[in-house]
Amino acid sequence: MLLRYVIVCFIALSFAACSSGIKPEKKDGFLKVDGQHFVDSKGRQVILSGINFISKDPNENYMPPQGKKTFEQFKKWGFNCIRLGIIWDGLEPRPGEYNEAYLKEIDKRIDWAREQGLYVFLDMHQDLYGAKFSDGAPDWATLDEGQPHHQGAVWSDSYLISPAVQTAFDNFWNNSPAPDGIGVQDHYANLWQYIARRYADNTTVIGYDIMNEPFMGSSAQKVMPLMLGAYAQVLAEETGQMPPSAEELEAMWASEESRLKALEFIASKEKYSKVVDAVYDLSADFERTHLQAMYQKVADAIREVDTNHILFFNHNYFVNTGVLTALEATTLPDGTRDPQVAYAAHGYDLVVDTKEVENPSYERVEFIFERIAESGQRMNMPVLLGEWGALHGKSSKMVETAQHLVSLIEKHNFSNTYWAHYSDIADYPYFQNALIRPFPQVISGNLIGYDYDFETGKFTMQWEEEAGVQAPTIIYLPWLSSLSEEISIIPESEKLETEQLKDSDAGWLLIPPSEKGGQRSLSLQFLLQDKEEYLIIEQ
Template identity: 85%
Template sequence: MILRYVIVCFIALSFVACDKGVKPAKKDGFLKVDGQNFVDSKGRQVILSGINFISKDPNEKYMPLQGKETFEQFESWGFNCIRLGIIWDGLEPEPGQYNEAYLKEIDKRIEWASEHGLYVFLDMHQDLYGAKFSDGAPDWATLDEGKPHQKGAVWSDSYLISPAVQAAFDNFWNNAPAPDGIGVQDHYVKLWQHIAMRYAHNTTVIGYDLMNEPFMGTSAQEVMPLMLGAYAQVLAEETGQEPPSADELGAMWADEESRLKALELIATKEKYSKVVDAVYDLSAKFERTHLQSMYQKVANAIRQVDTNHILFFNHNYFVNTGVSTALEATTLPDGSRDPQVAYAAHGYDLVVDTKEVENPSYERVEFIFERIAESGKRMDMPVLLGEWGALHGKSPKMVETAQHLVNLIEKYDFSNTYWAYYGDIADYPYFQDAIIRPFPQVISGKLISYDFDFETGEFFMQWDEEAVNQAPTIIYLPWLSSINEEISIKPESEKLETEQIKNSDAGWLMVPPTEKGGTRTMTIQFLLQDKEEYLILEQ
């Protein structure tokens, strides 16, 4: 296909440097937090959009096998941020001994990201606590007291039914001594300090995601009785019958088929909130004590060696379901609030990791995202949706599901990193027809709203431009050859610069400020048929 965006752009606006323009500047300063926004070194608001990049496989030495060319793909897909998973088992195979070879592999991925204009934040990942059960802590730090490990219908059921997993978490929160006599949590804190010291002056690295989906341990045994009890009341109200017994509820939840059937009852916001809010007090107690304390210890250690990077806080495991988080910002040594903190929430519907993943309750998902947005405002932090999606399959329904999630991300102006990258992800329709989309990467001022209409192909953006900031607004455009004549920007700019990304139909549109400030709007119309034709030819 002949790229014809040079011709059509001149119809409405004056474009320059369409072929070899001024590429968006490499990261020349630290990304910072300003209230509920991320801002770059020029004071512009930044929307982060990217993907999780991780290997949980010790046979791969906990590092994805894909090379530098994958980061070139990330750039062409419009990603400007990577959540790079790192594994405690790979970092500290023996107490106090750090794996320099693994750290150098991390260094390499950070450098590749830098070469392609991508930010990186490091995610200390765990699932079911440690490598003994899934991934995360090394065996020497997994103090399970010899208790049995049990598995359920879904992998995550082990959080609720495995005495070994729960004991390991209990001992972590209680800082029980590791084999060398040092508390296991203290080891974790020192590891984070070692990592922070290494990247303290690296501007590609934006921060540290301190723990993936922290789990409360044995006290989680109280969660399901509370949730199922609330579910029983909702069921009784719906049917007018006596609520089922505890044994009947337990049997229903233990079987995947009956569990998925039961979820149909709580598909509305009103009914669902009654179930998840039943565990708020228990969840908040854990977060206000054990989790907040651990985050503060890690923050203290990091701030001794690194005051530049953002600390990302993930809520506890059960908050993924829409329970409100009780977390607060950590503090500095003088007791003041640490200004460089952000909320790295995760948002999934309850059908994730099941065969019904493409049939979520849209109301339930909307409720979960509303709660995340409310918590971000309460804590006065930017929200970076660290995980969302986990989609698979190539059906039209999966595309619809993905587009619904993207619409919510745009509604709340969330930064985000999709879960997760895999080798043939570009072959999936939901990826090409939902995740790849135009969006504002950098805004000279403050974003008011933006939206991409998947049906009409119209991109709309509105922002308050700052007169004092003369750096351009930068918008990622995935299909330069499919831009229609209907482009408008008000107030107009004299010149708009574009750059096409190498080996791609994508590029950036750079909008210079008017020097007057005030509200600006932009509309770009894409011809979706042309976009589809290009993708076919590209493949």
């Protein structure tokens, strides 16, 4: 009863004391990697949770028009990390010439994040290689050799059917000379070194996402025959009939409607794994040679000027489907493993970017996330799910889909940045009823697990507290006014505090560390009937 009384009193006092707003906790020092965890300068594990913030539009100068108030809102939503998209075409419009005006706009967003206590990592984004086809590389670095460009039923089909896109990637992996005679990949590494030198001492910037969804080029022509062949074999085993012909399989994949119908058959983990694992050898060969070598070249360039920031490595495009990655950590000049590396995986079901985005196979998505977790463990790196979601629509099914994805992120203790912010995202029920939720931002020790039950409003958490850590564990709470006084923490803590954000019902629960360390648990309850209903879900 005493503990309960103390908690209630502190909550009441906090509401009164924080009406003018609480400044975010100052982030001293660099965020680092310790095994499979991100840790701050106080020795606490950090769970990064945030959103992608990007413009792919040259008419916007590759920078979202939303301003400083958007970053204030990010904090209120509980985000502590922004994946800030940057575009090669905007950064290096001509070989070796860097766009200072664009870099100053990037600086401005980083400053806004710093003012709100948010971390930033920079994502060198590309889709279909370059601005000539979508976004990414400048035209001078797009060595497509005059090959034709083709589009398919879904935008990403161009990776598989466009000779121009594939040839441009081939020349990038082969480091073919740009118009100035310098290899196009060398230009890419030099650009990253220029960026790293600029932010080498900036503690708001936590690292560099070297390339978004790298694609293997023309060797990808072998992928679909392997996958479709495996699909045909699974189909034949299931039905006892002759497998479909190559022509029938190609026709099946040609339209979005028939493709979605085919995906229904491989909704189980067992069937799906047989299909995606058919391309593992091809995928692994590309990653072990071309992709690993590029990451090492860029890592070498960055480490010449910056040894503090984390290097985030994204697997190749096809690993998004659940193929195991073959990547390894890059090495330092002395040949030892670079300790400041992280796995920036992307996780989407195959229905993403289609009309069936709200109807994924839950089992298939679980398989993809399990594969990501397995790879993070193998590489002994923290996992930051750099992209997930890409949801749209206001139906109740979309809320359910989003909540399922969030439950998987919590199950694996992934850090994450949702894809992606858009101007009216707060008007979508899935956003307010799935992405906005309580979660542990920093932990005085090692997180064992946590869970938020969307149906009951109950939040639970377990962690192994380290005796030497003196700073508090901090839990983001979206609805302080709906927080029940029934808070259970074991072992008991005499001083729990909340800090409320200005002009918001959100804030944080601060749990001071015990002197002895050891395993601790927390359970708290939100009274959902008291929680503000933000939106009416369209049926």
